[in-house]
Amino acid sequence: MTTSLTELHDDIVRSMAIGAVFPDFGGKVNCIDFHRKDDILVTTSEDDSVRLYDILNAKLLKTTYHKKHGADRICFTHHPSSVICSSSRYNLNSNGESLRYLSMYDNRCLRYFKGHKERIVSLCMSPVNDSFMSGSLDHSVRIWDLRVNACQGILRLRGRPTVAYDQQGLVFAVAMEGGAIKLFDSRSYDKGPFDTFLVGGDTAEVFDIKFSNDGKSMLLTTTDNNIYVLDAYGGEKRCGYSLEPSPNKNIEATFTPDGQYIVSGSGDGTLHAWSVNSRNEVANWNSHIGVASCLKWAPRRVMFAAAASNVLTFWIPNNSNADNGPMDTETEHHSH
Numbered sequence: 001m002t003t004s005l006t007e008l009h010d011d012i013v014r015s016m017a018i019g020a021v022f023p024d025f026g027g028k029v030n031c032i033d034f035h036r037k038d039d040i041l042v043t044t045s046e047d048d049s050v051r052l053y054d055i056l057n058a059k060l061l062k063t064t065y066h067k068k069h070g071a072d073r074i075c076f077t078h079h080p081s082s083v084i085c086s087s088s089r090y091n092l093n094s095n096g097e098s099l100r101y102l103s104m105y106d107n108r109c110l111r112y113f114k115g116h117k118e119r120i121v122s123l124c125m126s127p128v129n130d131s132f133m134s135g136s137l138d139h140s141v142r143i144w145d146l147r148v149n150a151c152q153g154i155l156r157l158r159g160r161p162t163v164a165y166d167q168q169g170l171v172f173a174v175a176m177e178g179g180a181i182k183l184f185d186s187r188s189y190d191k192g193p194f195d196t197f198l199v200g201g202d203t204a205e206v207f208d209i210k211f212s213n214d215g216k217s218m219l220l221t222t223t224d225n226n227i228y229v230l231d232a233y234g235g236e237k238r239c240g241y242s243l244e245p246s247p248n249k250n251i252e253a254t255f256t257p258d259g260q261y262i263v264s265g266s267g268d269g270t271l272h273a274w275s276v277n278s279r280n281e282v283a284n285w286n287s288h289i290g291v292a293s294c295l296k297w298a299p300r301r302v303m304f305a306a307a308a309s310n311v312l313t314f315w316i317p318n319n320s321n322a323d324n325g326p327m328d329t330e331t332e333h334h335s336h
Contacts, residue, residue, distance in 0.1 A: 008258055012302060013273050014283040017318035019303075020058035021311065025049070029307035030088070031074045032294045036127065038080040039298075041305055042104075043312060044071035050085060052104050055298060055305075058314055064107045069100065073123040075132070077146060081105040084132055084146075086120035099123075099134060101146055113144050115151045121207070122162045126186070128169030135161035141174055143189065153189060164209040164218075166232070173218060175206035181220070181235070197235030199228055207250055212259035213299075217276065219262060221253045227264055229276055239279040244268040252295040254304065263304055265292030271306065289313055 027046030034041050040061070041053040050071050052062040070088030077084060081104045098120060099113035113134075122135035130146040141161045143153040155161075159177025165186065166172070172189070174182050182193035199206065204222040211218055211232060220228045225243040230236065243251060246267030253264035261282070263273045269290050273283040287306060294307035304315050 008256060008260060008302065010275065010282045012317055013256075013261055013263075015317045015319050016273075016283070016285070016304070016315045018288060018313050019316035019318075020314040022053075022060065022313075023311045025310035025312070028309055029294055029312055030072050032296055032305055032307055032312070033075045033083075034296055034298050034305070035076045035080050036078075036299050039301070040076075040080055041298075042074055042076060042083055043294075043307065044074045044085065045310070046070075046088070047310075048088075050074065050083065050102070050104070052081075053312075055301065055303060055314065062104055064102075064104065073120050073134075075123050075125045077101070077125055077130075077132075082110065084123060084125065086123055086134065088119075098136070099144070111146070111149060113142075113149065113151070115142055115154075116140065121160055122164075124164055124172075126165050126169045127167055131169075131186070133163045133165070133172060135163045135174070155184075155189070160205050160207065162207055162209050164211060166211040166215045167213050168215055171215075173209050173211070175209055175220065177205070179204065179206060179222070181206065181209070181218070181230070195235070197230060199230070199237070208252060210253075210255055212255045213257055214259050217255070217259055219253055219255055221251065221264070223250065225251055225267055227253045227262065229262065239274070239276065241272070241274060243272070244270075246291045246293075249291050249293050251291060251293060254295050254297045256297050257299055263295060263297060265295050265306065265308070267291055269308075271295070287313075 025045045030044045032043045039056045043051045048066050050064050072088040073086040098116040100109050101111040116136040118137035120134045120136045125132045135141045141155040142151045157176045162175040164173050179199040181197040183195040204224040206220045208221040218230045218232045228240045229238040244267035251265040271285045271287050289308040289311045292306040292308045297304040306313050
């Protein structure tokens with residue numbers, strides 16, 4: 001059974017249920033990321049592991065351990081077996097090896113990227129070239145190129161910077177102190193932001209930004225568990241939701257690939273889905289794993305992954321035909 005994105009509707013979203021559970025982490029799951037084109041997921045954990053999963057067959061493919069640096073934020077490069085990973089341990093001198101370009105294939109570090117003086121809290125790869133960005137508690141965003149050790153550019157900001165590229169790689173957004181979102185042209189960011197949005201009335205820090213695939217909407221999650229969808233061109237607030245607080249834990253929210261729904265964790269251990277167009281909640285579930293601090297929808301599948309504490313779960317529609325494999329529900333992928 002294949003479900004194209006144009007057919008993703010309320011009933012399918014409501015039918016989502018846990019299809020696989022991976023409870024074997026030796027510490028909290030820090031971060032998860034799907035590859036854009038291949039059916040794989042990577043995770044980092046406080047047990048210093050980086051784990052690679054086959055999402056079609058719900059199978060752990062590989063585990064590597066990084067005892068020296070730890071493993072905190074992670075994102076795939078364009079190549080399905082290489083990732084960029086930030087350290088969870090710092091000696092905080094100028095030689096701090098804050099970012100590593102890792103080959104999962106042979107567990108080798110291909111390059112170190114040095115410069116940040118504090119923990120990296122946001123990391124994202126350009127969808128179109130070898131550029132990537134990191135935001136750190138040292139109040140800077142650094143722009144890098146996978147092929148070069150040296151930092152390509154630095155933006156100095158107030159507060160805890162969060163970064164995201166749009167799906168065309170033309171624009172990137174940086175959230176900073178006081179709920180300000182600044183948009184930059186990724187080819188001429190040195191000219192400064194071309195637009196600034198304010199999330200009206202909410203001064204909580206934005207700690208996660210995601211663009212919808214069509215580039216029309218931005219999803220913001222704040223430290224006090226408010227979620228906003230903004231028009232990515234004008235900055236107007238399209239909808240907003242308040243979730244139960246989760247002291248000392250951040251939640252994550254995600255768009256579906258068609259941009260029509262948002263799914264989010266909450267401080268009470270539930271998961272929620274809303275329709276962006278109607279603004280109504282269409283589903284809520286018990287996460288069965290506590291407060292979901294990691295949550296992402298797969299780019300090409302009717303599937304999302306949620307992690308809380310030391311457990312990872314894969315969610316799929318529970319009305320699949322019995323003769324299907326666990327992750328057979330494919331969504332049609334439109335590249336822009």
